[in-house]
Amino acid sequence: MPKLTIDGKPVEVVDGTTIYDAARKHGIRIPTLCYLESIQAIGACRVCVVEVEGARTLVASCVMPAAEGMKVITNSRRVREARRAVVELLLSEHNGNCQTCERNNDCELQAVAFDLGIKEITYEGGKTKADVDSSTEAIVRDNGKCIKCRRCVAVCTQVQKVGALFPQFRGFKTVIGPAFGRDLDAVTCIQCGQCAAVCPVGAIVEKDHIGRVWTALDDPTKTVVVQTAPAVRAALGECFGMPAGTLVTGKMVAALRRLGFDTVFDTNFTADLTIIEEGMELLSRLKKAVKDKKPAALPQFTSCSPGWIKYVEHFYPEFIPNLSTCKSPQQMFGTVAKTYWAKKIGKKAEDIFVVSVMPCVAKKYECSRPEMNDSGVQDVDAVLTTRELGRMIKQAGIDFTSLPDEVVDPIMGVSSGAADIFANTGGVMQAALRTAFEVITGRELPFENLYIEAIAGMEGIKEAEVTIEGTLPEWSFLEGVTCKFAVAHGIGNAHRLMENLKSGKSSYHFVEVMTCPGGCIGGGGQPRLTTDAIRKNRIKAIYKEDAGKKVRKSHENPKIKQIYGEFLNMPLGEKSHHLLHTEYVSRDRV
């Protein structure tokens, strides 16, 4: 437990704590452009330099461990000038175009430069050439804006274990990108957008769909329908200065109406539909394995998260049969909006323009998959991230914080609390168990307030098991069977889980995987910068939304009964199979 002073203030920290973390813990702010909590401390940007008495040079506080008796100064002329020099050097080669950059007013480099009082860039020299890679559907990279902080490399390699981005070459010629200068679409990038979520500047951003949405809204021949994913309502407020975890469901609906959307629905509706289809799919696989003693692809994996799907297609194609064939709620929504709802309002699929608002960048890729056109046209036409919706609201001059609360439109806007928790790691599993347990036993899931603590929370891999007792006669073959479940979030954790499955170290019946840390609330399209504290606040807000719902289980949503009664006929039936289910492809592991 070293004792040291920082700016004269005595502090005591646990062994191994860096000066940066020690200062932060004690309320002393040190600027940085490369540090990522619990993920990266590599001293790449050098902005966090501090003075340590007796040290020959300034030290990068994010990598220097605090030591007994150390006297640290974070705010001296020497420190301020060094930081200014470092940032001016970064700015001198940064091909920023601030006024037209997507990150204008949301840029860490801009903010640090302002904080350090930089008025002019005194260094002249080469600028990094603008080199834009827009090869993927979801992500745009511009090396000209890259400051080589390596945050994207850290999340892609350490957190997501995908390894699509690397530093290459040296010095001024350093390039961060896929190996051998390839485009992102030529490597195993799963388009999760976690790189875009941590990039301090505008070097990695989502592919902008705002333009195509404005065009549709201005087109009188189009009926423009919007769906919003559950995680958006717990984060959108942050775009307008509200604290993380502020629920803005009603204001979001009001803003969407004022933007001109003809109908405001909710992805939660099709999250409930997913639970019915995916739950029945799981039960039919269990029946095949336990009752019929036939081979069944177990564990069944959830299929809501498109980054996870692409990861399995690249890295574990032998497990493709284990993926639920259910489309994600976003894609179910698109298909149902352009078939069921189109028919209800007397329109053709091509007259309807479906916009999704998602916490996710990979959803842009998902909607462009060639399988996703079961309505006869592309089922989802445009996907806005939470950040993009925030920008659209600002473009329209809407004063978001003073909007009244409004409610979504009926039928495809009606949802249960089980649908809300799709936003969180463990949420899809909890929602599925609320329905599946009741189907099998006729009783409510025996957990207080329907909340299964063992599969909630931020642990990377969570496990639970339930021994089924008191089954209804038609499910008696499951009597006494112990079902095992696992939940993983962040592809790095999913990778560990898959390796355990492959080696036989673990076995489960049902596995939920969400691509992003914390689940969709920590998605690549959420307001920056998402820390663990912010994730926890958003998760808390989502559980509050669930607890406040009159209907808490997907199978009790009256509008889900309506769509089956009016249109789909039955879960896993012919129409459902055609419209709500999909298939996957094995991809190269380049």
Place this chain on the structure above:
Amino acid sequence: MARILIVDDDQELIEATTAVLEEHGHKVFYACTGSEGFNMAKLEKPDLILLDVMMEHDSVGFEIARALHDDEATSSLPVIIITGVRKAKNLPFKFEPDEDWLPVKAVLEKPVSPELLIESVDKALKA
């Protein structure tokens, strides 16, 4: 005594239900398809309709219930759905009356006990 129309494609069920209803003094007539039932309802204006769901196709009963509600000649006729669709299709939920899409007095799941049948019929007729 009420005039009750049974619409069902299960002859045995029609006979059993008829026996129970006649025992309680009701006059019963029947149709074996949804479309036949709809036409008969328009023509005969029964006091109550007992309507199956899975006949010509899996959801015809739901459609007939809405068609009866939307037709001026039959809109006031009370309807009780009697169906085995939940078990037959492994549905994870029970259907219930819904003013938006299922405008009926009650939804009963087959098999229906004679006591529940009479209780539901009496309630629908009184309403």
